[in-house]
Amino acid sequence: MEATKVGIIGCGNISGIYLENLSKYDATDLFAVADLDASRAQAKADEYKVPHVLTVDEMLAHPEIEIVVDLTIPAAHFDVAKLALNAGKHVYNEKPLAIGLYEGRELVELAASKGVRLGCAPDTVLGAGIQTCRELIDSGEIGELVGFNAFMMSSGVEAWHPNPTFYYQVGGGPLFDMGPYYVSALVQLFGPVSRVSGITRTSFPTRTVSSQPLAGTVLTVDTPTHIVSTLEFVKGPIGQLTTSFDTMAGTDLKHIEVYGSKATLRVPDPNFFGGPISLKRVGSDTWEEIEITRPYAENARGLGVLDMALAIRSNRPHRANGELAYHVLDVMHSAHTSSDEGRHITLDSGVAQPALMPAAELKD
Ligand SMILES: NC(=O)c1ccc[n+]([C@@H]2O[C@H](COP(=O)([O-])OP(=O)(O)OC[C@H]3O[C@@H](n4cnc5c(N)ncnc54)[C@H](O)[C@@H]3O)[C@@H](O)[C@H]2O)c1
Numbered sequence: 001m002e003a004t005k006v007g008i009i010g011c012g013n014i015s016g017i018y019l020e021n022l023s024k025y026d027a028t029d030l031f032a033v034a035d036l037d038a039s040r041a042q043a044k045a046d047e048y049k050v051p052h053v054l055t056v057d058e059m060l061a062h063p064e065i066e067i068v069v070d071l072t073i074p075a076a077h078f079d080v081a082k083l084a085l086n087a088g089k090h091v092y093n094e095k096p097l098a099i100g101l102y103e104g105r106e107l108v109e110l111a112a113s114k115g116v117r118l119g120c121a122p123d124t125v126l127g128a129g130i131q132t133c134r135e136l137i138d139s140g141e142i143g144e145l146v147g148f149n150a151f152m153m154s155s156g157v158e159a160w161h162p163n164p165t166f167y168y169q170v171g172g173g174p175l176f177d178m179g180p181y182y183v184s185a186l187v188q189l190f191g192p193v194s195r196v197s198g199i200t201r202t203s204f205p206t207r208t209v210s211s212q213p214l215a216g217t218v219l220t221v222d223t224p225t226h227i228v229s230t231l232e233f234v235k236g237p238i239g240q241l242t243t244s245f246d247t248m249a250g251t252d253l254k255h256i257e258v259y260g261s262k263a264t265l266r267v268p269d270p271n272f273f274g275g276p277i278s279l280k281r282v283g284s285d286t287w288e289e290i291e292i293t294r295p296y297a298e299n300a301r302g303l304g305v306l307d308m309a310l311a312i313r314s315n316r317p318h319r320a321n322g323e324l325a326y327h328v329l330d331v332m333h334s335a336h337t338s339s340d341e342g343r344h345i346t347l348d349s350g351v352a353q354p355a356l357m358p359a360a361e362l363k364d
Contacts, residue, residue: 008071012040032054032062041054056083075166088114092121097120123301127274127303128274129297130268132277136277144261147239148256150255155249179332183241197229226246255269266279266287276289324351330348
């Protein structure tokens with residue numbers, strides 16, 4: 001099978017692991033990089049031995065590049081992806097798919113009308129940890145699904161991120177930033193969401209940056225930073241997802257627990273690919289560690305791109321797809337809208353539960 005030529009737009013913080021992995025897989029040929037800051041693209045090309053440094057326009061016009069991987073900041077995802085889709089490229093965006101819900105829908109429809117693929121992070125949920133949990137649920141080990149609790153609790157990003165500004169602007173906040181991992185994981189485990197409610201608050205009107213180089217800068221907070229949402233799934237389970245930048249002293253509540261008629265399952269952090277996973281069965285006082293035997297337990301960011309490249313060649317659906325990312329975006333917007341309007345939101349978007357990953361590494 002001929003390798004698919006890939007171009008990456010956006011050579012910032014997260015790009016290194018994509019460059020490392022996509023140059024390693026047989027099915028992806030890392031062909032070119034581009035960035036608004038050409039020196040950044042050049043530095044990454046030198047480090048990872050990428051043969052071409054192009055402008056964004058050159059990349060989109062290049063006839064040999066089939067997949068464009070968009071690793072720009074969230075505010076640029078829609079524009080970059082739209083340009084690439086219009087140029088006839090398959091596109092894989094970092095999360096979130098777009099900031100606006102209508103923008104996300106437009107990308108899904110544009111890809112369909114152009115007959116090209118739209119993919120989107122996160123692909124951590126295709127890794128060994130979440131996939132093992134999915135296998136346990138599908139095999140009936142948990143019994144009838146009742147619900148879940150999920151927590152992403154932090155004190156914000158201004159103490160470590162070099163440019164934390166966008167996290168406190170519209171389109172930022174803990175749900176848009178980290179929610180894609182959690183909601184995508186829940187959709188992997190349970191299938192699509194039917195109904196959402198949320199209550200949000202902004203606990204602190206300003207945040208003072210302590211990381212370099214902006215230490216001392218005071219940021220105005222323009223988006224909710226503590227969001228409690230409830231989700232009902234089409235298959236029946238219900239639960240709550242709390243995402244917070246406002247839990248200043250920390251908490252032991254973390255990650256995801258799934259409750260079933262036969263067992264409770266502790267699901268690992270969906271921001272990572274591996275475990276640990278533990279299970280407590282009805283009648284037992286102890287938690288059992290679950291051995292992880294599935295592939296991709298290490299940092300495999302780019303796995304969604306690999307799956308998409310193979311899917312294009314085999315003419316099968318790809319897993320980290322635009323419809324799924326749009327559904328996740330709909331859930332996140334609906335939690336905010338529910339809080340603003342004081343009502344439950346029944347979702348318009350639906351999506352098929354993604355196929356379980358194979359038990360061995362991807363081949364086709
Ligand atoms: N940093 C992380 O740990 C991390 C982890 C997972 C996902 N992500 C996601 O990855 C994406 C990128 O994050 P990052 O931390 O690498 O950001 P970053 O700011 O470090 O890098 C973004 C890069 O994109 C370039 N860029 C911006 N707009 C562009 C445009 N229109 N055309 C060409 N280049 C453009 C910038 O010059 C910059 O080099 C975001 O969507 C983020 O949510 C980041």
